[in-house]
Amino acid sequence: MNFMGRVVTNTMIKCVFSQNTRFISCWSCGKDAPTLVSNLFCPNCKSLQKPNKSNNYFKVIGVQETYNLDPNVLAKRYKELQKFLHPDKFANRDSKELEVSEEYSSLVNEAYNTLLEPLARGIYMLQLKGQEIPEQTDHDPEFLMEIMEINEAVESAETEADIMKLNKENKSVIESLQTQLSSAFSDGDMKQVTKLLARLKYYTSIENQIQGAIRSKGQASSSTRLLGGAPTTIERCPIVAQLLRERVQYCAAVVLTARHVLSAAHCILADPTYNNPKLWKIRVGSSYRTRGGVLHDVKTIITHPGFDKRIYNNDVAVIVASKPFTLNKYVRQGTIPKPGTETKENSKVTLIGWGVTTNDPNSMQPDQMRYATLRTIDHATCQKRYSNLSATITEAMMCGGLLDQGGVDGCYGDSGGPLIYKGVVVGLMSFGYSCGHPYYPGVYTKLAYFSDWIVNTIRDNK
Secondary structure, eight states: OOOTTOOOOHHHHHHHTTTSOOOEEOTTTOOEETTOSSSSBOTTTOOBOOOOTTSOHHHHHTOOSOSSOOHHHHHHHHHHHHHHHSGGGGTTSOHHHHHHHHHHHHHHHHHHHHHHSHHHHHHHHHHHTTOOOOSSOOOOHHHHHHHHHHHHHHHHOOSHHHHHHHHHHHHHHHHHHHHHHHHHHHHTOHHHHHHHHHHHHHHHHHHHHHHHHHHHTTTTOGGGOSTTOEEOOTTTOTTEEEEEETTEEEEEEEEOSSSEEEEOHHHHHSSGGGGOGGGEEEEESOSBSSSOSEEEEEEEEEEOTTOBTTTTBTOOEEEEESSOOOOBTTBOOOOOOOTTOOOOTTOEEEEEEOOOSSSOTTSOOOSBOEEEEEEEEOHHHHHHHHHTTTOOOOTTEEEEEOTTTOOOOOOTTOTTOEEEETTEEEEEEEEOSSSSOSSSOEEEEEGGGTHHHHHHHHHHOO
């Protein structure tokens, strides 16, 4: 999951990488490290070690080399790696170590994205066997005619029911091909693997066409996507603020009073050293993450005492500015819901922030504020889906996105940003699995659950 800045202990690291034992000499201090077997950091100088480029993608991630790969296990390994490999963790470290982290994080991203997609995974496994899918693959005329007919059906689909029926049928074929591929790989029948992969390429192409048709019919309009979506201005969203750590925008926030902003606790508690108010500043009144508005020093930070960094429960914090904000058309106070207020399922809500616009934690954040329109998701449905990842969705959380469609979501840099329903801030961006994932929606701190705590905290911390 996209748990920004979560801390991983050495014990956890050793557990994750126990399968990837290797003996190396440290690039930084040059010492032989015969005990450097399971963690990625030199036991002598604590520097991050360079990736072993002789490892295939399965070994890079630390999963079993099989086509029938459990996506939940893959996702768990990926997130465990990126929790401490991401370059943001090394921004204040030696430039060489930062380069190593960028190289390693990029390799992990490449490995994850390849193994995640069934077609890419199969082609990669075929390449590991020294084989490729021929550019010109012979197919029987009956198969090619079937593909042509499906393409025509997608192009001529006029209603939502038509396109969703085609979507269901195509997914069923793809699932059948994946089952056959798993058996062919297990049997070592590379001729059959090649044939099945060539067919899977056609049906994957059809799937992309269908998804494009779904978007064109308004179910996932690209104009509403935060990932590459629509810019907006502070005049339209004057309740939005920024939290800057060491003068770099780190999270979004919400103006509550002339002295207080609200954000996610995990932004502050991602690292034990982050809880120092001197490290932070608040920017208000600007559409841009790098300039404009007014910067304010931070006097006090109060994170919820029940914040659980393992599952991001009670993910809320109040930050007190050293001096009052000047309230005007660029800086206004936001409104939170009354205690116990429920936002109905499938309600249209708006997320605002400065998060990345592609599903890549290494991509650049946009300079201008952006917004996305999404829908609230049934709590029980969200709980059930995240249970597949052994993640807990509590009563203090709510979920939002475009279920089974994806593409609309918060992403890296949006944490703490407001989720707004009819002018009321009902949630704060907290976490999610990937960004814009069709199966796993974004998860938000449910502010109606914390209204009393927020009001009391503001009252007690002027």
